[in-house]
Amino acid sequence: MSDLYKVAIIGSGPAGLSAAARAAAIGMSHVLIEKTDHLSDTIFKYQKGKHVMATPANLVLRSDLDFDAGKREAILGTWDEQIATGRVNVKLNAEVTKVEGAKGNFAIHLRSGEVVAAEAIVLAIGTQGNPNRLRCPGADSPMxxxxxxxxxxxxxxxxxxxxxxxxxxxxxxxxxxxxxxxxxxxxxxxxxxxxxxxxxxxxxxxxxxxxxxxxxxxxxxxxxxxxxxxxxxxxxxxxxxxxxxxxxxxxxQPPRGFVEAMGIEFSSSEPGAFPKLSPVFETTTPGIHVIGALAGYPLIKHCMNQGYDVIEFLNGNADLKPADEPILAEKFNHLPGNRNVDEWLGVFGDNIGILADLSTLQLRELMLDSTAHAYEPGDVIFRRNEPGSSMFAIAEGSVAVEVSPHDPSITVPIEQGSIFGEVGLISGRRRGATVRAAEPVIALELSRTAALKLLATSPGAARAVTAISIERQLLQMFGSGLTREDVAPLVASAEVMQARAGQVIVTEGADDKDIFIIRRGSMIVEKEIGGKPVFLSYLPAGSYFGEMAVIDGSARTATVKAAIKSEVIRLPGDGFLALLDKNPALREKALADMAGRRATNAFIESRKGDFTGAVDLYSETAAFLVDNGIGEATDVLLIDEKLCIGCDNCEKACADSHDGLSRLDREAGRSYAHLHVPTSCRHCEHPHCMADCPPNAIHRGPDGEVFIDETCIGCGNCQRNCPYGVIRMDAKPPKKPSLLQWMLFGAGPGPGEAPYGWRKKEAAKQQMPEAKLAIKCDMCSGIDGGPACVRACPTGAAIRVSPDKFLTFTKLTEDVE
Amino acid sequence: MASRASGAGKSRFSRDEARRDSDHVSFLKHRRFRWLWIALVLSGTAVLAYALIDQEPRPNGGTWLGYTLGTIGVLLILWLSLLGVRKRHITTGAWSLKAWTSAHVYLGLSLIVIGTLHTGFQVSWNVHTLAYVLMMVVILSGIWGVIAYATLPAHLSANRREMTRIEMLDALAALDRQLDSAAQPLERAEADLVLATLTQDIFHGGAWGRLTGSYPACATARALKAIGTGDEAHARVHALLDKRREQLAQIRGYLRIKALLEIWLFLHIPATIALIAALIAHVISVFYYW
Known part of the structure; x- marks a missing residue:
């Protein structure tokens, strides 16, 4: 056994390196343990010459190591040199297999058999995990x-x-x-x-x-x-x-198992959960601290700051203010009441129910991705039909929800401590009602990412949001005549069900009697006619189904299955019937809806007799479109190949209205019956690209578009996560000579995306940055006139549609020529 | 927040909703044939005026009606020729190229009536008639173009079978790599036939081959004929050659249809430029000799 170090830092990424550099600078006895033969493996594995970004720009760097945006090689070179001159005690090729002992004397076992002893441990191992090893004799062979x-x-x-x-x-x-x-x-x-x-x-x-x-x-x-x-x-x-x-x-193997083996608890069993941490990054196992990506902070600057902070805390510096203090102070300084950051954190943390379980550290982090608002009575917080996937929480005051689109005087109050706007977060759909402040309001707007992270880390918050959202969905769907008390029994008996794409929720001919609400995702309704399933209709999130069997006691008349991965709320039919009995207005509405659906079904069935071809075309085209992701789209480009002359003017128009790069590939993609789904963004209800964006740079804009803002760091996660391959990584091209110069003198490459060679040469000439960033369709947001691809199509082949409007019999069987 | 909620956002939303719900029709049917009706009214009015108004000494371009028709004609021609700029100049605003194409087609057809009436049916060997003839060439080539646009895209789509141009070429390159190794066991003469297929330019037919799809000197077809399916090695090469022939047919079909969609423009555009030049000469000479 070696000497007893004051601290052992495991993992030499930005967080671990910064911690080790701090320990070396203040003379704390330390060892930095790295499993590979080089420092900072994650950045080391970036492709050669990759431009590494330093976001968020407003966060100050607090570290003994330098870091600024630049090429991978330059950054690694600086760190290697500073670690060497700073006399950091590094142990390479040392993979930790097991940690034993307790605070004051931990025994860290390495694969080589060596044991390192330390009073405290800083875990900065990131989220990459270890590769699975072979499980056969000879698995430790150097081959x-x-x-x-x-x-x-x-x-x-x-x-x-x-x-x-x-x-x-x-x-x-x-x-x-x-x-x-x-x-x-x-x-x-x-x-x-x-x-x-x-x-x-x-x-x-x-x-x-x-x-x-x-x-x-x-x-x-x-x-x-x-x-x-x-x-x-x-x-x-x-x-x-x-x-x-x-x-x-x-x-x-994700590192969670390894971490849990040390007795460290995670905040929940969700895959996205992080270890429970104290304000000084200490886990539930005293003496072990977690920082960096493993603690939920994927950005390099955060990691480096935490490395510095954790060593300062270990060194007894209790007064150290986190590096995000000035950012939070700026976030709060427009709020009335002259309170300091700690006081505001207290107000939000204590008053808002769903934040009750959070530690100060988690609360601070949540604040970074959130916005604090102050509203005067009567101020509009958001309007009906605005896109928005953020969730609001009321810290002080109360708001009024205008439940009727026609009469703003009919409102429902939401009180202090509660939340609103959660439907947008869950369903990805537009705001269902206008919300105004009823009295002076202090509210916290949680971005989609922040809200989802909160739900993943705090099971209490997740339960509370689910209950509230089911209640609101019921109230909103069945109109203003109902009260919370009316629906309380239904809410209590409701059950949230996950459905994978294609999963059948209701089977034609079955005699179960539940009723379902689509909470997120969408469903398709099919009926067996002449031995073949025929597509009847498409149901977006927020619709309900299954009411026919409940109301008239018949068997299920059609099959309903998930178009994409969805979530439905299952309500027992008896409870729904009881609600109808108490509420004649609701009963009428339900009967009217039912009659409408009956009519659609009857229409398709009657057509089937006369025009088999048309119904087949409709049914098969609809199924093809749903297979190609139209079911989760909000606005998707389709090309009618009976009209498309292949001029690629859509691509050229796209490039010319967006910095010179096209965000669509007309030719690629699938086709059915001359309807072509090109490689182009569908603006999904729940965008896959947003799932894992370290700087949180992907948002849904005011017109419903999903766009990437300028904080993109070019990591490529969104490109990998998009199932439709619509995101490309490229550097912003130089400006082209004008159209007139091209037409008259042949200057520059002409309309559309310039060839790669021209862009590369011209960019070098103008010394433009080469950082490759993610680019995708933004639905021509902010461009008067709307999407350029559609405007620039000479024959009318290019159309942009939404599934709820396009997946109908009339639209799909229209004669276009 | 409150400021963002009010104002502009809503109108874009309702416009987007209208777009997402709009009819899905071709440029010919655009807005229930709006431009066809406008062109018909324009032509009908011109015919009526020609028939009812007494022109002295006889109908020709020099009467006041002749000047009116001529002015309408020249303005239409200049405006119609701007389609090429509109197509490439992607500005903001609620314009639609489909509407422009629709107007271009129907107003262009109405020029047959307006231009002919403008001549007063007087033709001879001069620059005036040259301008008229060029205009008719432009219009007739335009009709050819409309027919091509209406009939060919469906063939292009069917021929593509979901492959992009790059994928078609990649598929051919993959077949060529396999052929190259599969031909190793063959005898020299046969191997040379296979190698000839690999080295032949797939576009060897020139413009004629490209437009007609006829490639009589195709080395793949020749090799396929010469190499039988005798043993396993031959059968393998034969099968690969057969696949190569199919892949070539797809690429050539693609090129043929693309060429047919564009070939009329090689007449339409130069004739338009010549027409504008002749028009300038026509107008200047008319005013010079006035």
């Missing part, structure tokens, strides 16, 4: 590596890639790409097909296999790693193949 940085550096080797995901396939293809390297590449797949990989990668692999460049072994697993050979378990028994190198790409 095995878990990463492949440069496939071009291996020659004349027998290399086996284990793993059938995209990483494994891409590695194998890379190793076999150049026949001059003369590698013999084999890839092992435990199962018979490559179900987890992208179709394009599988196609390339199969082509390489046909050409004999890669040996693909299906239903094969490694049995034993020996010197210079690998023993395989195949379907027909064991077989040994020559092997000098093994690349294992069998996924990775």
């Amino acid at each position: 095995i590596q878990y990463q492949l940085d440069d496939p071009g550096e291996y020659f004349d080797e027998h290399i086996t890639v284990i793993g059938s995901g995209d990483a494994g396939i891409e590695n194998a293809l890379g190793l076999a790409a150049d026949p001059a390297q003369r590698n013999v590449v084999t890839i092992l797949n435990r199962s018979a097909d490559f179900a987890r990989a992208k179709a394009a990668n599988v196609a390339l692999l199969e082509e390489a296999e046909r050409e004999g460049r890669i040996f693909v072994r299906r239903e094969t697993t490694p049995a034993e790693v020996r010197d210079g050979e690998l023993l395989l378990d195949t379907r027909d028994g064991q077989e040994a193949i020559p092997c000098q190198r093994i690349i294992a790409r069998t996924g990775s």
Whole structure:
């Protein structure tokens, strides 16, 4: 056993490095433990020359290390040099396997068998996790590596890639790409097909296999790693193949298990939850502190500041104000009452019910992504039909909700401590009602990201929001005649159900009697006619279904299934009937809705007899569109290929109205019956791209568009998360000569997106930054006249529609020519 | 917040909603044939005026009606020729190129009536008649274009089978790589036939081949004919060549339809430029000799 350090810092990313640098600067005995052979592995693995951004710009950097936006190499170089000159005690190639002991004397076991002793631990291991290791004899052989940085550096080797995901396939293809390297590449797949990989990668692999460049072994697993050979378990028994190198790409283990093994509690069992932390970053295990991405702070500046702060706290500096103090002070300074940051945090934390469980640290972080507002009585907070996915919480005062679109005098109050606007957050739909301040109001507006993070970390908040949202949804849907007391029994018996895409909620002919409300996502209604399912209609979030069987006691008349991943609220039919009995107005409304749906169904069925072709076309086109993501769209570009002459004027117009880069690919994408869904943003109700944006740069704008703002750091997460491939990463191109100059003198590349070569050359000439940022369709927000792609189509082939308006019989069977 | 909520946002929302709900029709049917009706009214009025108004000494471009028709005609021609600028100049505002195309087609057709009446049916070998003939060439090539736009896109779509141009070329390149290795066991003469397919430019047919889709010197077709399916190696090469032929047919079909969609413009645009030049000469000479 070595000396007892005051602090052991595990992980050498920005957070760990900054902590170690601080410890070295104040002379605290420390050790920085890093599992790889270099510092800051996550940034190290960025592609060469990648531009790293330093956001948020208004956050001051508090660290002994320098950091500013720049190239990956420059940043890593600065840190390496400053760590060396700062005399930081670094232990590379040291992977921690287990931590034992308690505050004052922890024993940190390394894979090499060495044990490091420290009084306190700072965990800064990020969220990458460790690669899964092979589980067969010989798994610790030096032949095995878990990463492949440069496939071009291996020659004349027998290399086996284990793993059938995209990483494994891409590695194998890379190793076999150049026949001059003369590698013999084999890839092992435990199962018979490559179900987890992208179709394009599988196609390339199969082509390489046909050409004999890669040996693909299906239903094969490694049995034993020996010197210079690998023993395989195949379907027909064991077989040994020559092997000098093994690349294992069998996924990775999220760090949560490792962290929990130290006794550290997480705030909830949700996958997105973070460890519970005190204001000094201490976990529920005394002596172990968590900072950086693992604590929920993915941005480099946050991480570095926390590294500094945690060492200061450990050194007994209790007065240190967090680095975000000036940002919070600025957030609060327009509020009335002259209170300081701590006092305001107290007001929000104590008065707002759903924030009750948060620690000061979590509250501060929530504030960073939120906006504090003060309203005078009568001020509009938001209006009906405005887009908005933020949620409001009332810290002081109360608001009035205008429940009727026609008469603003009919209002429902929401009191201090409660929330509103949650429907937008959950359903992704526009505001359902106008909300005004009823008295002087101090409210907190939680951005979508902040609100979702809160729901994931605080189970109490999640429960409260669910109950409130079900109640409000019922009240809003069934009109103003109902009171909270009326719906209370229904709310109590309601159950939120998750439905994956395609899951059947109601089966035609069944005699169950529940009624459902679509909370998020959307549903399609189908009916079996002549032995084939026929698409009847599309139900967006906020609609209800299943009422027919409840009201008239019949069997289900149609099948309802989820168009996309959805959430429905299931209400027992008896409770709904009881509510109808008490409420004649509601009964009439329900009967009217039912009659409308009956009429649609009857219309389609009657058409089926006369015009089978038209109904088939309608049904199949609708199903195709739903398969291609139209079900979750709010505004999507479609191209009628009976009209499209392929002039690409839509792409050119897109590029010319947006900095010179097109955000759509007309030709790519699927088609059915001449209706083409190009690669272009659908402005999803619940945008996948927003899921994991470190600077929170993706928002829904005032016209419903999903857009990326200027704080984008170019990490590419949104591009990877978008299932429709509509986000591209590119540098802002230089300005082109004007149209007149092009027409008269042939100056510049002409209308539309300039060729890559021209952009690259011109950008170098003008010394423009090369940082690649994410770009996507913004629905031509702020451009008078609306989407340029549609305006610029000469034949009327390009249209932009929303599913609730387009997925109807008339629209889909329209004769366009 | 309160300031954002009021004002502009709402009108954009209602306009967006109208757009999302708008009819989905072609430029020919745009707004229930609005521009067809306008063109018909314009032409009808011109015919009526020509028939009812007594022109002395005889109907021609020099009477007041002739000047009126000529002025309408020249303004229409100049405006119609601006479609090319409108298409490329993506400005803000609520314009729609579909509406412009619709107006371009129907008002352009109405020029047949207006221009002919303007001549007073007097033709001879001079610059005036040259301008008239050029105008008719432009209009007839335009009609050709409308027919192409109305009939060809469906073929283009059917031929594409969801592949982009790049994907078609990639698919061909993939087949070529496989052919290259599959041809190894073949004898020299046969291997040369296969190699010839790989080296031949797929666009070797020139403009004629591109427009007609006829490629009599296609090396792939020749190799396919010569290489049988005798043993396993031959069968494999044969199958690959067959796939290559299909892929080539798709690419050539794509090129053919794209070319047919554009070829009329090679007449329409130069004739328009010549028309404008002849018009200038026509107008200047008329006023010079007035």
